[in-house]
Amino acid sequence: MTLWLLVRRSLWQHRxxxxxxAASVALAGGLWLSVWTIKDQASxxxxxxxxxxxxxxxxxxxxxxxxxxxxxxxxxxxxxLPQEDYRDIRDDARVAAAIPIAVGDNYRGYRLVGVTTNxxxxxxxxxxxxxxxxxxxxxxxxxxxxxVGSFAARRLKFKPSDTFHxxxxxxxxxxxxxxxxxxxxxxxxxxxxxxxxxxxxxxxxLQRMDGHDPAAVNDLSAVLLKLRSAQAGFHLDxxxxxxxxxxxxxxPIDRIVAQLFxxxxxxxxxxxxxxxxxxxxxxxxxxxxxYNSMNGRRRDIAILRALGxxxxxxxxAVVLESVAIAALGMAAAFLIxxxxxxxxxxxxxxxxxxxxxxxxxxPVMLWAPISVILMSxxxxxxxxxxxxxxxxxxxxxxxx
Amino acid sequence: xPVLEIRQLKKAFPAADRTVRPIIDxxxxxxxxxxxxxLRGASGCGKTTFLNLIAGLVPADHGSIRxxxxxxxxxxxxxxxxxxxxRIGYIFQTFNLLQGFTCLENVVLGMxxxxxxxxxxxxxxxxxxxxxxxxxxxPRQLSTGQQQRVATARALAxxxxxxxxxxxTGNLDAANARAVLSLIRECCRENGAALxxxxxxPAVLAQFDTPQEFSEINRSPTEGGDP
Numbered sequence: 001m002t003l004w005l006l007v008r009r010s011l012w013q014h015r016x017x018x019x020x021x022a023a024s025v026a027l028a029g030g031l032w033l034s035v036w037t038i039k040d041q042a043s044x045x046x047x048x049x050x051x052x053x054x055x056x057x058x059x060x061x062x063x064x065x066x067x068x069x070x071x072x073x074x075x076x077x078x079x080x081l082p083q084e085d086y087r088d089i090r091d092d093a094r095v096a097a098a099i100p101i102a103v104g105d106n107y108r109g110y111r112l113v114g115v116t117t118n119x120x121x122x123x124x125x126x127x128x129x130x131x132x133x134x135x136x137x138x139x140x141x142x143x144x145x146x147x148v149g150s151f152a153a154r155r156l157k158f159k160p161s162d163t164f165h166x167x168x169x170x171x172x173x174x175x176x177x178x179x180x181x182x183x184x185x186x187x188x189x190x191x192x193x194x195x196x197x198x199x200x201x202x203x204x205x206l207q208r209m210d211g212h213d214p215a216a217v218n219d220l221s222a223v224l225l226k227l228r229s230a231q232a233g234f235h236l237d238x239x240x241x242x243x244x245x246x247x248x249x250x251x252p253i254d255r256i257v258a259q260l261f262x263x264x265x266x267x268x269x270x271x272x273x274x275x276x277x278x279x280x281x282x283x284x285x286x287x288x289x290x291y292n293s294m295n296g297r298r299r300d301i302a303i304l305r306a307l308g309x310x311x312x313x314x315x316x317a318v319v320l321e322s323v324a325i326a327a328l329g330m331a332a333a334f335l336i337x338x339x340x341x342x343x344x345x346x347x348x349x350x351x352x353x354x355x356x357x358x359x360x361x362x363p364v365m366l367w368a369p370i371s372v373i374l375m376s377x378x379x380x381x382x383x384x385x386x387x388x389x390x391x392x393x394x395x396x397x398x399x400x
Numbered sequence: 401x402p403v404l405e406i407r408q409l410k411k412a413f414p415a416a417d418r419t420v421r422p423i424i425d426x427x428x429x430x431x432x433x434x435x436x437x438x439l440r441g442a443s444g445c446g447k448t449t450f451l452n453l454i455a456g457l458v459p460a461d462h463g464s465i466r467x468x469x470x471x472x473x474x475x476x477x478x479x480x481x482x483x484x485x486x487r488i489g490y491i492f493q494t495f496n497l498l499q500g501f502t503c504l505e506n507v508v509l510g511m512x513x514x515x516x517x518x519x520x521x522x523x524x525x526x527x528x529x530x531x532x533x534x535x536x537x538x539p540r541q542l543s544t545g546q547q548q549r550v551a552t553a554r555a556l557a558x559x560x561x562x563x564x565x566x567x568x569t570g571n572l573d574a575a576n577a578r579a580v581l582s583l584i585r586e587c588c589r590e591n592g593a594a595l596x597x598x599x600x601x602p603a604v605l606a607q608f609d610t611p612q613e614f615s616e617i618n619r620s621p622t623e624g625g626d627p
Binding site: 009012305308310 | 448449452455457458477478481482484485486488490492496497498499500501505508509510512513514517554558
């Protein structure tokens with residue numbers, strides 16, 4: 001009670017320093033929370049985003065590129081594969097489902113992906129969850145119709161019966177407009193997967209878009225596969241990757257995505273290091289803020305001692321003040337974390353279609369505040385030792 | 401029974417020329433409960449050191465200080481702190497109010513280290529000092545006379561058995577000095593506290609029946625300067 005009164009008044013007396021120091025702790029804490037949650041949630045979310053598939057079969061090349069292109073709808077396709085390879089894998093007994101896709105066009109930067117309707121009717125993009133339309137219906141594979149992902153529909157303000165002309169390539173360029181006119185017949189429910197950023201059209205539509213190479217009219221960009229067993233993955237891996245040299249089987253998808261994050265692990269380690277250093281600097285500022293004010297407080301300390309306060313009470317008051325600044329700072333850190341996280345999540349949502357949640361529990365939300373408060377306890381003990389040693393008689397001036 | 405008994409008390413401080421300078425050498429001094437004593441002495445004669453020794457803020461080099469029979473020399477520093485918090489009130493020439501705290505909080509802090517703070521007692525003490533309408537003011541918002549009255553309330557907050565007053569009117573004008581001094585004496589009587597006051601001001605000392613010369617009880621040959 002008395003300690004709290006001493007701490008409260010001291011914080012108020014040095015309020016400018018209190019606010020500045022707490023703000024630096026808040027920035028450091030916010031950065032710390034953001035780095036850990038975003039890094040872990042992003043890699044978990046990406047690795048878990050297989051959209052219901054185990055593997056991707058595509059042209060010979062990088063399996064990462066194949067996964068990014070066909071599952072995440074990022075990057076260019078590494079090349080095409082002929083229709084026969086699709087039929088071959090589709091009819092393989094070890095394969096539960098094979099969905100062919102074709103890419104190569106966009107509308108205002110949003111990808112058009114040619115696909116068969118069994119993507120919508122047969123595939124669970126997450127266990128127990130199939131694609132559903134929010135408005136309209138699935139496209140007719142024989143017509144120039146489109147089903148639009150929720151995010152793309154919102155951004156493009158698409159609703160059923162709107163029409164559009166696709167543009168060639170994966171990057172929007174006004175000069176590359178196709179003559180074909182497509183009608184929006186459905187908008188998907190949000191899935192929080194990259195599918196939300198895609199405009200889905202019939203496979204044949206993309207293959208036969210005017211201006212596309214007639215020789216490649218039956219070619220596919222990739223085949224998304226659901227396998228019957230892990231054993232099947234080993235066999236197909238052997239067949240396509242080890243024995244064959246024409247195609248690449250990207251399997252298993254989650255390990256390939258995890259490898260992508262491992263490639264960038266040095267970057268997240270640098271971020272971690274920066275976050276630690278910033279936290280250290282912030283705790284240092286708590287120390288210097290209080291330490292520098294010690295000279296001005298010697299008289300107050302002497303007065304308190306003269307009133308009967310013990311040395312350890314004075315010591316505790318100074319340490320508690322440091323802890324209070326850190327605690328105030330860490331409370332504000334959650335606000336900063338929320339702002340940073342929301343900004344990053346918005347970028348990821350629009351660029352990749354992946355939804356992250358700031359409210360998602362992460363252990364750092366417990367150990368960052370605890371560490372900062374423990375470090376501040378240590379930092380606070382340095383000025384507290386100075387306070388502890390204050391000579392009462394000398395500082396109760398003047399002497400008669 | 402004496403509230404304060406001093407025997408063979410000695411204290412010396414190192415001087416600038418590396419010699420040790422004796423400041424206090426008091427063979428004997430006593431103060432009965434609920435009485436008052438005034439000591440006269442010039443600045444620098446060791447009065448403050450004497451009061452600091454009694455308060456246990458400075459350890460003695462030799463001798464005994466007994467507060468209601470309890471020997472300070474036998475106590476640890478923390479023990480002396482406890483004793484000071486519970487039994488001694490200290491009024492300073494420079495008031496020594498905590499500037500960041502309200503009048504009420506200053507008074508409450510006067511009793512917070514020895515017992516459970518009693519906010520109502522703090523309020524009633526301030527009312528007794530005629531500061532009932534100033535309890536939430538900060539010290540700098542008060543006149544010097546008012547500040548010394550807050551300091552007096554604070555010194556009495558813990559129901560001390562002994563109040564030490566070191567030149568309590570030294571920073572006040574004559575009219576305020578008289579008023580504050582009367583208030584200190586009245587309140588000590590009302591609260592059953594003995595009062596030991598030091599001053600060099602003849603007007604202050606004239607109010608006491610038998611002011612004593614500090615040099616009569618202190619054999620140390622200190623004159624002027626510090627401490």
